[in-house]
Amino acid sequence: MEIRLQKILAQAGVASRRKAEEFIVEGRVMVNGKKVTELGAKADPDHDFIAVDGKKIDIFRSHTYIILHKPTGYITSTSDDKERPVVMELLPNSKERLVPVGRLDWDSSGLLILTNDGDLAYIMTHPAFHVPKTYMVRLDMPLKPEHLRQLEQGVEIDGRRTQPAKLRLVNTGNQKKATNQWYEITITEGRNRQVRRMFETVGYTVRKLKRTSVGDILLGGIATGKYRYAEPWEIEYFAKLKQQKLDRK
Incomplete structure (x- = not known):
């Protein structure tokens, strides 16, 4: 049966659907020896020879899910042309071809999911699914109530308003030291450096940023720079999430 090429690449764990679409447009994908650049192109994974960058892909593989505590100073990528440290270097024992789900900036830390499940990566990063x-x-100074309300209601970034967010003060710290102000913010989008830019819009600088959860998956007590494989209940959650979200599209 023929299905869209980007879905085949995602199911094979090559990349998320969005990234797979870029591969197709860039001319990096071949089907039966012919380059394919049309996003609507389809192929039969049971019979067609599909290759990315000249290497045949295998769609029939089990899914792997890794929960990583990303430290600052690492690029969320599988490689970097500037030879900066990448998060894949933190997984020395993994033989799987995994991709990061979404991004965490170089100067941000926290929860990062890595997987070869392209459908999950697509759902968790696409703004239409609101995960x-x-x-x-941690901010450079206390957040004023009116600015908190602005952030919750949405602020304009690049000419487009952000979706409503949840925001609360977590720890006031030392009242004489403004840099001890910590807040918890929950968003359902994933624009480039979105959280930092949201606070910048209302006049604040983010000193530290740490992601603590994605959907129902929590960072918990994973030490910085360490990782673990997903637990059975988390794998079940991923399966239910895919079923619920994809059924709506």
Whole structure:
């Protein structure tokens, strides 16, 4: 049966659907020896020879899910042309071809999911599915109530208003030291450096940013730079999430 090429690539764990679409447009995908650049192109994974960058892909593989506590100073990527440290270097024992689900900036830390499940990566990163992501944020000064309300209602970034967010003060710290102000913010989008830019819009600088959850998956007590494989209940959650979200599309 023929299905869309980007879905085949995602199911094979090559990349998320969005990234797979970029591969197709860039001319990096071939079907039966012919380059394919049309996003609507289809192929039969049971009979067609499909290759990315000249390497045949295998769609029939089990899914792997890794929960990583990303430290600052690492790029959320599988490689970097500037030879900066990448998160894959933190998984020395993994033989799977995994991709990060979404991004965490170089100067941000916290929960990062890595998987070869392209459908899950697509759902968790595409803004249409509204998967919540929660962060702990330390600001340069206390957040005024009116600015908190603005952030909750949405602020304009690049000419487009952000979706409503949840925001609360977590720890007031030392009242004489404004840099001890910590807040918890939950968003359902994933724009480039979104949390930092939201606070910048209302006049604040984020000193530290740490992601603590994505959907029902929690960072918990994973030490910085360490990882674990998903537990059975988390794998079940991923399966239910895919079923619920994809059924709506």
